[in-house]
Amino acid sequence: MSLVVYLAAAVFGLSGLLLFRRPRTVVRDPLALSTCVAIGLGTLVFVCSAPLTLAAVNDLTGIPNFGAPLTYGMLSAYSCSLLILLINWRGGPRERVRRMVLRSIVGYGLLVVAIVVLFALADARTERLRDLDTYYANTPYMREMILLYLLGHSAAMLVMCVLCVKWGREVTGLLRLGLRLILASSVLDLAGFQLTKYTAVVARWRGHDLDVLSTDVAPPMASLAALVCSAGFVLPRLLPPALAHWRGLSDHRRLNPLWSLVRSVSLTSPRPPASWWQLPQERLHWREVAIHDALLALAPYFDDRVRERARDAALRAGRSPHEARLVSEAAMLADAARRAAAGEEPFDKPSSYRLHATEVSGTDGLVELARALDRSAAATAVREGTVKASHGWTHG
16 A cells, blocks of 8 residues: 555656756746645655555654644645645736635644644544544544544535636636646545545444445545646646647657758857757757758859759649749759759859748748658659669660
8 A cells, every 4th residue: 555655646746846847937936836835745645644654653753643643734735735726826816816825824724733633632542554534433532633634625625626617617728628637636536535535434433334445445546636636737837848849859850851961061050969868849949050050051052943943843743832932942952962062162143042941930941841852852762763673674
């Protein structure tokens, strides 16, 4: 059981570290800070609730079951942090947000104090690491403490469900996806963790034994709910940059035909640092700079006649005007790169033609040019292979 709980804590905490990768930015952003605090407290709840941790805390303090109010207090603080996170996520007038946050802190602060006081008044001398809720379900003060922490957590989850349903109608895209994941986690927590806990405790009140619900069903359901909840908070913030890096990696690869052609003349642009861990967008930026530098260096070698012949041929073949332009630019660029590599002199009167890739922002124009070059190279290879095969058949 401890291994499963520790694994859930590790995965839960990792999502917080991903958001906390820039501490200065996080501290200045209430939403990012409240997200990291909520995930951090959730991680501590899992760590504290593991039987190995409970035994260590009890031994360290010398107080049997001291780990119980510690875990329940952490769980109450986690519930409060979730509400504060949703308040910051929703936003609004600063005074209103501050007032709602303060109310949440006061309410759950009193709940934590009540949990500690009730534990101090109770007689809980027998250490229970896995079934404390049901073992002490009929013990004075412990009974109230258990019921109080469950009600505090249930209130937070119910509020989250209501807010997620309400706000989910007002937002779109990744934010709506995040709210749906949080809603799913809240329902999972209510049905899988709290309902099983309530059922097992009430069964003890009535003289029945359904402890298996509390000891074997509730903990993994709580772990699953927390992981889904963390995904709901993290995905809207991490998925956009992740997708941007994925597109950067794809564009970097698609620029290979163009880069292979012009890299020998890209002499003045700064070279990227040789770091394997460099992010895809950074690599793409360096390649864009180098390619544009090479295109500028090759401009004096542009032959308008080559371009016009290739454009006319493409139009006769049924290509659209835009496709014909890309094909003609690829042919002109390949010719310019060949003559520059051979050491030929540039034209005395350079062409004033501007490539499509230099007229549009971003990498789309360069990617289109690279694709046209790749297709031209493939077509040339097919033609050369056909000619060689034809000659071989004739001589045969």
